[in-house]
Amino acid sequence: NAGVTQTPKFQVLKTGQSMTLQCAQDMNHEYMSWYRQDPGMGLRLIHYSVGAGITDQGEVPNGYNVSRSTTEDFPLRLLSAAPSQTSVYFCASRVASGKGMNTEAFFGQGTRLTVV
Amino acid sequence: AQSVAQPEDQVNVAEGNPLTVKCTYSVSGNPYLFWYVQYPNRGLQFLLKYITGDNLVKGSYGFEAEFNKSQTSFHLKKPSALVSDSALYFCAVRTSGGSYIPTFGRGTSLIVHP
Numbered sequence: 519n520a521g522v523t524q525t526p527k528f529q530v531l532k533t534g535q536s537m538t539l540q541c542a543q544d545m546n547h548e549y550m551s552w553y554r555q556d557p558g559m560g561l562r563l564i565h566y567s568v569g570a571g572i573t574d575q576g577e578v579p580n581g582y583n584v585s586r587s588t589t590e591d592f593p594l595r596l597l598s599a600a601p602s603q604t605s606v607y608f609c610a611s612r613v614a615s616g617k618g619m620n621t622e623a624f625f626g627q628g629t630r631l632t633v634v
Numbered sequence: 635a636q637s638v639a640q641p642e643d644q645v646n647v648a649e650g651n652p653l654t655v656k657c658t659y660s661v662s663g664n665p666y667l668f669w670y671v672q673y674p675n676r677g678l679q680f681l682l683k684y685i686t687g688d689n690l691v692k693g694s695y696g697f698e699a700e701f702n703k704s705q706t707s708f709h710l711k712k713p714s715a716l717v718s719d720s721a722l723y724f725c726a727v728r729t730s731g732g733s734y735i736p737t738f739g740r741g742t743s744l745i746v747h748p
Contacts, residue, residue, distance in 0.1 A: 522677075551735050558643075560740035561678075561724065568734050576735070608677055622668055623736070625677035 520544055524609050524626035531599040531633045539594040539629050541609030547624070548614035550592040551576070552584065554605040555628075561608065567592055568614070599633045606630050636661045638727045640739035647715045648747050655710040655742045657725030667708040668726040668736060669699055678724060684708060695719070715746045 525540045543550065551566035563576030567586040581603060583595040592611075596603060610623040638659045647653045659665055666685050670678040682693025689701045699710045710723060722743050726736040 549734055553738075558740060560640075561738040563735055563737075566735045610678075622670075622680040622683055623678075625670075625679070627677045628675075 522609055522611055522624050522626040524607075524629050526629060527627065528630050529632070531596070531631065533599060533601060533633060535599050537596050537599065539596075539607055539609075539631070541592045541594065541626060542590050543592075543609075543611040543624070544590065545611065545613075545624065546589060547611035548589070549623075550586065550609065550611045551623075552582070552592070552594045553608045553610065554578065554603075555608060556605050564594065564607075596631075601633045604631060604633045636665075636727050636729055636737045638725050638737055638739040640723075640725055640742045642742050643740075644743045644745065646745050646747065649717050650714055653712050653715045653719070653744065653746070655723050655725075655744060657708045657710065657739060659706050659708060659725070659727040661727060661729045663729040665706075665708075666728050666730065666736075667699075667701065669693065669697070669708075669710050670724045670726065670738075671695075672722040672724065672741070674721075681710070681723075715744075717746045717748055720744055720746045 522543045548569050552564040553561040562578045565584040567573045570589050573584050607629045609626040612623045613621045668683045669681040672678045682691050684691045684701045692698045697712050722741045724741045725739040728736040
């Protein structure tokens with residue numbers, strides 16, 4: 519049971535490049551989400567999903583796309599990288615409400631992205 | 635709408651002394667409250683949660699938190715701090731009939747001095 523796995527751990531992009539941050543979980547969790555962490559800003563929600571085929575926007579969705587074709591995977595795509603997207607990105611998952619007592623989220627180790 | 639505030643960017647405490655990391659929240663409805671800890675270059679780890687029941691919640695590593703509905707607070711406490719407790723602490727909130735995803739505070743850096 520690996521939990522939540524994010525790849526890559528580090529990435530440097532040039533402005534305008536695109537890339538996909540991978541997130542996979544092996545706990546059969548329905549809910550998955552992507553956050554970015556910036557100094558002094560805490561965690562801000564980018565996109566989330568409540569199940570395969572269902573996604574929705576969070577607080578800061580611009581410049582990012584997601585899809586959820588399987589329960590396990592929730593990739594985050596940067597369409598055209600900008601320096602403002604330099605950040606640490608975290609993926610999280612949890613069991614759906616109603617299947618547990620409002621369980622806590624499990625987080626991946628993070629992806630540190632630098633856009634130059 | 636739901637929001638959470640951590641009024642202190644940093645808390646300094648001497649090893650062996652009690653520590654408190656503050657959190658206040660704002661929700662419509664009943665709150666579900668969480669504390670997470672982040673060590674350097676790691677993801678967030680769950681510490682404890684309040685859903686219902688006793689206002690004093692006990693969690694991992696000797697931490698506890700007290701839910702105070704009248705003050706809309708959920709402060710994290712530990713009777714005796716360890717140097718290894720030094721980390722970034724996040725409070726999070728969501729509601730029973732609200733968002734599927736919790737809202738996080740900005741985080742408080744706890745520094746425990748030897």
